[in-house]
Amino acid sequence: xxxxxxxxxxxxxTDALGRDILSKIIAGARVTVLVVVAAVGTGIIVxxxxxxxxxxxxxxxxxVVMRIVDAWNILPGLLIILVVVLVLGQGxxxxxxxxxxISWPGAVRLVRAETxxxxxREYVSLARVAGxxxxxxxxxxxxxxxxxxxIVTATLGTGNIILTEAALSFLGAxxxxxxxxxxxxxSEERQYIDAAWWxxxxxxxxxxxxxxxxxxLGDWFRxxxxxxxxxx
Amino acid sequence: MRRYLIRKLIFAIITLLAATMFVFGLSRMAGDPLxxxxxxxxxxxxxxxxxxxxxxxxxxxxxxxQYLVWLGRVLTGDFGDTIVSETSVRKLIWERAAPTMQLxxxxxxxxxxxxxxxxxxxAVKRGSLSDYVSRxxxxxxxxxxxxxxxxMAILLFAVTLDWLPVGTAGPDDVPFWTWAKFKYLxxxxxxxxxxxxxxxxxxxxxxxxxxxxxxxxxxxxAKGTNYKIVIWKHAxxxxxxxxxxxxxxxxxxxxxxxxxxxxxxxxxxxxxxxTDAVWNNDFPxxxxxxxxxxxxFVATNFLADMLYGVLNPVIRYD
Numbered sequence: 001x002x003x004x005x006x007x008x009x010x011x012x013x014t015d016a017l018g019r020d021i022l023s024k025i026i027a028g029a030r031v032t033v034l035v036v037v038a039a040v041g042t043g044i045i046v047x048x049x050x051x052x053x054x055x056x057x058x059x060x061x062x063x064v065v066m067r068i069v070d071a072w073n074i075l076p077g078l079l080i081i082l083v084v085v086l087v088l089g090q091g092x093x094x095x096x097x098x099x100x101x102i103s104w105p106g107a108v109r110l111v112r113a114e115t116x117x118x119x120x121r122e123y124v125s126l127a128r129v130a131g132x133x134x135x136x137x138x139x140x141x142x143x144x145x146x147x148x149x150x151i152v153t154a155t156l157g158t159g160n161i162i163l164t165e166a167a168l169s170f171l172g173a174x175x176x177x178x179x180x181x182x183x184x185x186x187s188e189e190r191q192y193i194d195a196a197w198w199x200x201x202x203x204x205x206x207x208x209x210x211x212x213x214x215x216x217l218g219d220w221f222r223x224x225x226x227x228x229x230x231x232x
Numbered sequence: 233m234r235r236y237l238i239r240k241l242i243f244a245i246i247t248l249l250a251a252t253m254f255v256f257g258l259s260r261m262a263g264d265p266l267x268x269x270x271x272x273x274x275x276x277x278x279x280x281x282x283x284x285x286x287x288x289x290x291x292x293x294x295x296x297x298q299y300l301v302w303l304g305r306v307l308t309g310d311f312g313d314t315i316v317s318e319t320s321v322r323k324l325i326w327e328r329a330a331p332t333m334q335l336x337x338x339x340x341x342x343x344x345x346x347x348x349x350x351x352x353x354x355a356v357k358r359g360s361l362s363d364y365v366s367r368x369x370x371x372x373x374x375x376x377x378x379x380x381x382x383x384m385a386i387l388l389f390a391v392t393l394d395w396l397p398v399g400t401a402g403p404d405d406v407p408f409w410t411w412a413k414f415k416y417l418x419x420x421x422x423x424x425x426x427x428x429x430x431x432x433x434x435x436x437x438x439x440x441x442x443x444x445x446x447x448x449x450x451x452x453x454a455k456g457t458n459y460k461i462v463i464w465k466h467a468x469x470x471x472x473x474x475x476x477x478x479x480x481x482x483x484x485x486x487x488x489x490x491x492x493x494x495x496x497x498x499x500x501x502x503x504x505x506x507t508d509a510v511w512n513n514d515f516p517x518x519x520x521x522x523x524x525x526x527x528x529f530v531a532t533n534f535l536a537d538m539l540y541g542v543l544n545p546v547i548r549y550d
Contacts, residue, residue: 071247074533076525078488079506080254083522086510087258159375166377167492171507183377190383190496194391201387204380211375 013198015189025206028180036161039099044154047107055115056138069105077102085173103157110153114146148225156218159211166207182207240537244530251526255519256299314517321520332501336486338417339425346429351436356463373430378489382423382496399498420497424489432475439471477540487525
């Protein structure tokens with residue numbers, strides 16, 4: 001089998017083994033969406049919980065958490081991830097785990113800041129007077145107030161996660177082989193670019209378009225929910 | 233201010249230490265480094281040879297001791313030998329540092345020269361064609377995967393148009409400012425600088441828009457001050473603070489990008505050294521390169537904090 005140019009039966013052409021590029025891109029979308037949603041979801045849930053607790057209780061817990069977040073932020077993320085993946089072995093769950101690792105600190109910072117401002121509001125004091133427990137105040141009174149900010153960070157962070165996943169797959173440490181992956185498609189086919197440019201062009205174009213859509217959606221959502229969040 | 237800086241410095245050092253421990257621990261979890269000496273399908277090693285190598289590499293001691301010994305050596309500038317070729321890691325990193333620095337500095341300058349002016353133009357001429365063009369450049373730069381940009385650039389400028397060479401950092405015997413060598417730098421620098429340029433562009437644009445909206449700018453214009461002077465003297469000076477401090481963090485992001493770009497362009501830098509070490513399970517090289525990269529990362533962040541403190545006296549140091 002060999003590369004085939006675009007035709008009616010293969011709209012975007014075929015790769016070096018004669019497989020249809022369009023089908024691979026569609027199949028790759030499924031895995032990418034699974035990985036990204038799971039990673040962002042895990043990161044956001046962990047980050048929100050830690051941010052909520054840290055902001056609500058303050059004190060030494062808060063200090064320690066914030067120092068860890070600061071430290072995490074000044075480390076080169078992709079390099080650390082690369083090392084972790086190679087040690088733990090390549091796998092779908094490892095990938096989701098390491099991608100979640102880079103998405104939680106952002107959520108912690110924002111949720112904590114929002115919690116700090118919400119917990120001094122009068123309705124929280126009133127809830128306390130009415131005898132509500134800490135857990136109840138956090139879940140029933142503060143969490144609904146931070147949900148918006150959480151959704152905005154999750155949407156805006158999605159693009160970054162997709163790009164990181166693609167870079168990892170490109171370097172050979174992302175989605176493991178039998179599953180099709182956009183990043184790996186580009187990496188496998190790049191040796192043939194002078195003969196078959198379409199094999200590298202289209203998967204990358206798809207990544208760029210998905211990331212762009214994510215960014216647009218995030219921007220739109222941010223302006224919609226709260227125009228004062230412009231700086232995010 | 234001073235206490236703030238000292239605290240930041242101590243924090244940076246602790247972070248660096250934590251990172252080295254993490255990486256060192258992980259690289260040892262990956263498997264017995266001695267097995268790498270036994271060539272696959274070969275004859276294996278005699279027990280004496282194993283013994284001798286263990287002692288040489290300090291593998292017979294507890295992990296904590298191995299780490300401390302390694303750390304002590306690193307602090308005195310001795311990164312040890314690589315497992316694969318048994319040459320000095322320091323020498324290797326030193327050889328590879330210059331190409332990486334060249335690439336990073338070129339991309340950084342490019343990012344500023346592209347990001348800041350385009351950001352200002354796009355804010356001042358809001359809604360115009362140049363605004364849309366600039367914003368498109370920013371959007372694509374933030375969304376396109378860096379390795380794909382590299383490959384598409386190669387396809388267009390090296391394969392189709394045949395304008396620029398690709399594959400190495402160019403001949404060694406000519407200085408980098410000559411075209412013979414410089415032309416090798418053009419594509420990698422653009423690929424690496426585009427993303428950061430996009431980030432700077434967006435930051436500059438939103439900062440400029442905010443300042444142009446403020447009352448003192450309206451006043452300056454009402455007084456009849458030349459519009460160009462208002463833009464560059466009144467607005468730009470205030471708006472540039474935020475993007476300028478962020479640019480240090482932008483510089484740090486090159487660390488990540490460089491790994492990918494250096495791989496594609498076969499650029500003989502530290503990033504390539506690192507990915508090679510990862511595949512070879514060569515832990516002295518791996519820990520040292522990650523350490524070097526992390527140190528650069530932490531240092532630039534520290535610089536950004538300092539720069540911010542100097543440029544913006546209103547900031548609270550607590």
